[in-house]
Amino acid sequence: MLTSVDPDVIRVLGDPLRLRIVTLLARETLCTTHLVEETGAKQTNLSNHMKVLREAGIVETEPCGRFTYYKLKPEVLAGLSEQFAELAASARTAAENKRACP
Amino acid sequence: MLTSVDPDVIRVLGDPLRLRIVTLLARETLCTTHLVEETGAKQTNLSNHMKVLREAGIVETEPCGRFTYYKLKPEVLAGLSEQFAELAASARTAAENKRACP
DNA sequence: CGCTGGTATCAGCGAGTGATGATGTGAGAG
DNA sequence: CTCTCACATCATCACTCGCTGATACCAGCG
Numbered sequence: 001m002l003t004s005v006d007p008d009v010i011r012v013l014g015d016p017l018r019l020r021i022v023t024l025l026a027r028e029t030l031c032t033t034h035l036v037e038e039t040g041a042k043q044t045n046l047s048n049h050m051k052v053l054r055e056a057g058i059v060e061t062e063p064c065g066r067f068t069y070y071k072l073k074p075e076v077l078a079g080l081s082e083q084f085a086e087l088a089a090s091a092r093t094a095a096e097n098k099r100a101c102p
Numbered sequence: 103m104l105t106s107v108d109p110d111v112i113r114v115l116g117d118p119l120r121l122r123i124v125t126l127l128a129r130e131t132l133c134t135t136h137l138v139e140e141t142g143a144k145q146t147n148l149s150n151h152m153k154v155l156r157e158a159g160i161v162e163t164e165p166c167g168r169f170t171y172y173k174l175k176p177e178v179l180a181g182l183s184e185q186f187a188e189l190a191a192s193a194r195t196a197a198e199n200k201r202a203c204p
Numbered sequence: 205c206g207c208t209g210g211t212a213t214c215a216g217c218g219a220g221t222g223a224t225g226a227t228g229t230g231a232g233a234g
Numbered sequence: 235c236t237c238t239c240a241c242a243t244c245a246t247c248a249c250t251c252g253c254t255g256a257t258a259c260c261a262g263c264g
Contacts, residue, residue: 004125007118014116015222016109023106026192028199032241045223047242066231066240067203077190081183088179090128097130101169117252134211147253149212168210168261 005083009076012056017041018049022072025059031067107185111178114158119143120151124174127161133169 013019017039024030024038035046050070053059058076062069115121119141126132126140137148152172155161160178164171 005115005121007121010112010121011116011118013107014113016113017222019107019109019112022189026189026196028196028201030201031203034201042224043241044225044243048222051242063231064203068241069200071197072189072193074190074193077186077193081186081190084179084183084186087124087128087174088176088183091174091176091179094128094130095173098171099130099132099136101133101166119252144254145211146213146255150252153212165261170211 005080005087009056009058009080012052012058015049017045018053021046021049021053022058025070025072026077029062029069029071031064031069033067035070107182107189111158111160111182114154114160117151119147120155123148123151123155124160124179127172127174128179131164131171131173133166133171135169137172 013022020039021035024035030038032043032046032050035041035050036043039046050059050061053070054061057073059070059072062071115124122141123137126137132140134145134148134152137143137152138145141148143151152161152163155172156163159175161172161174164173
């Protein structure tokens with residue numbers, strides 16, 4: 001029982017634009033040009049966020065000629081899901097574990 | 103299929119201290135004094151974060167005399183877990199859904 | 205009551221961070 | 235080779251947001 005979520009991943013996903021990117025990438029593998037079209041953000045901005053996502057280990061890059069495709073690493077999301085499930089399960093039993101008033 | 107995670111909740115959990123608070127509350131129900139001891143943060147700081155967590159619907163307050171106990175709402179965490187599980191499942195099938203290069 | 209202790213609210217400060225523009229790099233097309 | 239296009243990097247600006255101190259509020263106790 002670790003009952004703790006990786007703060008780094010959550011912090012990275014905390015940005016609305018990055019969460020949007022992740023949601024888009026969960027549907028299909030896309031390259032930067034597609035993401036620029038979908039999100040309306042500037043290419044530079046996207047590239048910055050993609051770097052953050054890459055360094056956090058959430059996405060993988062796959063060069064395809066001049067294009068760079070990004071795809072999610074499902075195991076990271078699955079890990080998050082499991083950690084939150086553990087937290088939820090632990091929280092259900094925590095209602096009775098009330099520490100006494102000092 | 104919604105395949106999208108609530109950005110507000112993730113944003114709130116993105117802060118390391120708040121994530122720590124949530125992890126602590128998943129173990130036992132605590133009041134502000136306990137959280138001050140556990141985290142070492144100032145009471146004002148804690149109270150601010152608790153307000154954010156409360157407005158995000160992640161925790162509930164339960165007054166007990168002069169003390170205020172906080173407890174997690176497990177359904178929120180369970181919902182997060184499910185949403186991430188959906189994202190992960192969708193991401194597994196997204197590897198083949200590669201949009202053509204423009 | 206008045207006092208004490210636990211908690212919430214408010215205003216201000218400063219650091220972290222997202223957005224932008226200019227520029228560099230590298231692969232294909234002509 | 236050269237030019238173009240996709241993408242990455244760098245420096246900079248602006249702003250959010252977390253932290254802090256002062257203060258107000260509320261409940262119990264004497």
